[in-house]
Amino acid sequence: MKIYNLWRTLSNRWLYLAGTLVIAGVFGTALYLQYVLHQEPCPLCMIQRVIFIAMLVLFAIATLHNPKRSGTKVYGALIVLLALSGVSTASRHIWLQHLPKDQVPACGPGLEYMLGNFPMAEVWQELMHGSGECAAKGWTFLGLGIPEWSLFLYVVLGVWAVMITFRKPI
Numbered sequence: 001m002k003i004y005n006l007w008r009t010l011s012n013r014w015l016y017l018a019g020t021l022v023i024a025g026v027f028g029t030a031l032y033l034q035y036v037l038h039q040e041p042c043p044l045c046m047i048q049r050v051i052f053i054a055m056l057v058l059f060a061i062a063t064l065h066n067p068k069r070s071g072t073k074v075y076g077a078l079i080v081l082l083a084l085s086g087v088s089t090a091s092r093h094i095w096l097q098h099l100p101k102d103q104v105p106a107c108g109p110g111l112e113y114m115l116g117n118f119p120m121a122e123v124w125q126e127l128m129h130g131s132g133e134c135a136a137k138g139w140t141f142l143g144l145g146i147p148e149w150s151l152f153l154y155v156v157l158g159v160w161a162v163m164i165t166f167r168k169p170i
Contacts, residue, residue: 013066015164019059019157023052039138044093048150051086055079076165083158093147097137
């Protein structure tokens with residue numbers, strides 16, 4: 001009962017700040033994995049990072065803005081749309097990682113090469129399709145890899161945004 005009362009008494013600003021801090025921690029972890037543990041992100045990881053950054057920006061702006069009812073609905077809808085995009089991308093990544101080795105797509109050209117030589121629509125299509133490097137399993141925690149944790153966090157953050165949108169404060 002105390003958690004419910006706390007939930008009802010906190011302002012939306014604190015709830016949006018919690019979302020901001022969670023994503024900041026996720027992004028800090030991603031940078032640690034990349035620069036300290038030398039886990040280079042694959043194209044699908046990069047897309048997931050961009051989605052997390054967009055969610056971070058929305059949560060941070062909502063924290064500063066402290067919107068009323070209609071603004072809360074707009075922020076909630078935008079965050080949920082991003083979370084669903086993240087769920088889709090992470091699911092594709094998980095699917096690629098669980099393919100048999102003989103069905104894994106070949107590795108494509110690097111991102112820098114594609115950005116310099118391909119039209120943006122083709123770069124986006126190649127990134128979303130994923131490649132052999134996306135099928136490699138790297139760092140794990142509690143038996144789950146990066147895309148599984150990303151999927152979990154997209155769901156949690158999307159549900160969090162919905163809960164903020166439809167809560168009944170005191």
